[in-house]
Amino acid sequence: MIELHDLTKRFGDKTAVDGLSFQVRQGVITGFLGPNGAGKSTTMRLILDLDRPTSGRVTIDGKHYGQLSEPLKYIGALLEAKAVHPGRTAYDHLLWLAQSNRIPTRRVDEMLALVGLTEVARKRSRGFSLGMGQRLGIASALLGDPRIVMFDEPVNGLDPEGILWIRNLMKRLAAEGRTVFVSSHLMSEMAVTADHLVVIGRGRLLADLPMAAFIERNSRSAVRLRTPQPEQLLDALAGRSIPVEPGPDGSFEVVNGDPAVLGDLAAAHGIALHELSRQRASLEEAFMRMTADSVEYHAGGVPHANGHTAPAGVGAPATWGASWQPPAGRRQKKQQKGAN
Structure with missing residues (x-):
């Protein structure tokens, strides 16, 4: 079990995590949601002792991460798939992790087979695609056969087959009684994967309840x-x-x-x-309703001809209709070009 007790982290005058207290229980998949800048990645780094809290504490099976003599056997994590030496092969990357935590070498080959990287095991990671890097990161997280697994955006770069595979893998791990803590911005994927949700906004806890209850209360x-x-x-x-x-x-x-x-x-x-x-509302609709006041980074919009605002990046002619006309300068250039 992962337990956070009034956890706070400040970077100068910026409070990234603000008094968080919750538990991540075993045997279920707990989804960790929040808008960009909500503090999700910082929270995960605090769990792994990659950042030190300003106040409060976090424990893994009742211990601080630094007290775990062979941490990969307790908790396996994927936070940044590309955090691999580019000159090291997939096999050697897993091998040094195994040796540092007294994990049997046979686990290296087992994990490479599990994530589908056996054929590229001797290739240097600098040539890996995003999806291959994700698979190597997942192999690293599972190397020590940990009781707790923590994934940050695990489906990044994966194709549909890979997404289905990691979804079923997480469900299998939870069914085995392990603790699975996963963060993702893909609401459709989280809706069919997570059993329980922890939602934060601006570093503060907004919700800690089962998936069905979250949707019902916020839709x-x-x-x-x-x-x-x-x-x-x-x-x-x-x-x-x-x-x-x-x-x-x-x-x-x-x-x-x-x-x-x-x-x-x-x-x-x-x-x-x-x-x-x-x-019934979707998870996305419920999430948007709950976090509406906690969004820190808002995307800009493009004004419509009728005064409304279109999402940034939406093509004007396709969404504004036949009445749309390019700005005067562009009209003149196009007319001149046609005349020539």
């Missing part, structure tokens, strides 16, 4: 109805004083509605329903 629940008899449906709902909101494609939504009650109401009035479905 809008509604029942969607679609019918070829919209006026009759609206009258029936009004008769029961049930508020309704317009939904997409001509549908209607009842916030916090009960599908059984709404279905019975429609049937009682002879109203045909083409859709009656409970709408």
